[in-house]
Amino acid sequence: MATGFFTDTTLCIGCKACEVACKQWNQLPADGYAFSGNSYDNTMALGGTTWRHVAFVEQPAPLDAPPSESKWLMVSDVCKHCTHAGCLEACPTGAIVRNEFDSVYVQPDVCNGCGYCVPSCPFGVIDMIEHADYTRPSFPSDGRTDDDALQRHGGVAGKCTLCYDRQKVGFTPACAKACPTDSIEFGEVEELKARARTRVATLRARGVDARLYGIDEDNSIGDLNAFFLLTDRPATYNLPERPVLPSTHQPAAYGSAALAALALGAIGCLVFRASAP
């Protein structure tokens, strides 16, 4: 059964309970205490040990404008668990697999830290954890940055597991469990899609410019098991407007290499000829 998230940004209140719950359950290290000045977002991006990220888009409005005209958008971003996942296709070890919940899962003990999945994700989700403790298969990092023994082992790739371990025992993923407004809904993907389509229709009837991101779109990624309801264009939330599956570039790229090799080989054959006796 395919399970996933429907993240309805119109319900998000920016409490970051999902970020905290994710960090806590998955025993991921803190991101530090930097102050970004970018609204209330000091996390700034998903990363190898940051698997939920609440983005804050605080749009200024004139002081005398009615409250309805000011806009403060929030979205809890997460790994999309794509139907056609760039990271999964790129992985040369088979460490990244699709599990029985149809989630894209990194097996940390198989990952060899080659890093090819990182530039292969069109959403910029997966990243390297430099100091990984691969000996603990349930979670890839303890975040120690000064431990020489761990450093020697090299890093691994890290991203949202869709709480594989919690799902195994029938629990809801930590972020969805903690979400106080049900902005993050967890469930069976087809059921979530139906609910999302109804929700969009309702919002539009109320005059809200709502749109779904990640399902019912025509692109090479296919539907996302973690999809979103947005009220502005995707770029506003740092989501790609038109993601492209990297492996679709391969035919042209292999063709380019083959053409060059054939041309050079042919010219080489012309140059390397036995001289006339």
Next chain:
Amino acid sequence: MSDALDLRALSPDAANRGASSGDDTFPTYYEQPLLKRPHWGWEVVTYLFVGGIAGGSGMLIALADRTAGEDAALARNARYLSLALAAASPVILIKHLGRPERFHHMLRVVKFKSPMSMGVWGLIAFSAASSRAALAQAARDGLVPGWLAFLGPRWFTNPAQALVGAFLAGYTGVLISATAIPLWAKGKRHIPAASVCSGFGAACAANAALLALRNEASDSQRKLERVELVAGLAELAILLDFRRSAGALGAPMFDGARGRKLTNATLLGGIVLPALLNVLPFHPRWKTIATSALTLFGGYALRESFIEAGKTSADDPRAAFRQPE
């Protein structure tokens, strides 16, 4: 309503961020990168370079063996060189991965969709063919018992090294093109071809230098110079066409300090200058060695430019919002 809002104006250091892809209509998220940078360093650059020379040498062996013994010294050197570089490649990759056993994780699956998986198996196949070819060569050279020559018959190892060698020189370009990095994806028709040309040219240079150092077969050197010239000019044309077609997406590679380095080290120093030196009518040893060193340095600089410019390209959110199809 939202389109009228320019979020970039809210970011105090917006003007200091990396080169823009040129499409200014996109709002960005506080100029934050959308994509993640690859964490590849000098090990990966060196592997791309070494693999290119190894593969190019594999192609040269088959060519040198076409001439009824005239280029036997070249074929012999190239057999030893391709084995040495094929053997060095896993060492470089293991340095990148951190621990030796991590390399063998790549040997538990064969994935046609993953150029890195295909490349590892290509490297294994190339190493196997190169080992047998070098062993047979050593047997013919009297370094090991002569009967061992049957392990690497030229009718088998020559086409194997040429075909897998061409793959080895080119797949690294496919590998970086088949990603979400805008510069690399945009270069899917140019980067792989340029990689093959650069690898083949570097192999010509390395083998010409070996011949010069060993004072062997000047006829082979003239032939190498000719094919190196063709490969270099092809590489130059491909890179200039890439620059034209990439437009603003090519800025991380072709503009600024990195662009100047690419022009000086690869285009001028690594292609044009060696080509001019090669067409000079006199051929002292020092000239061959200097030309080869320039070509090799230019080849390394090109691979470094691909990787480093890719990191900068990943930082440009506007380029990543609409990814090259």
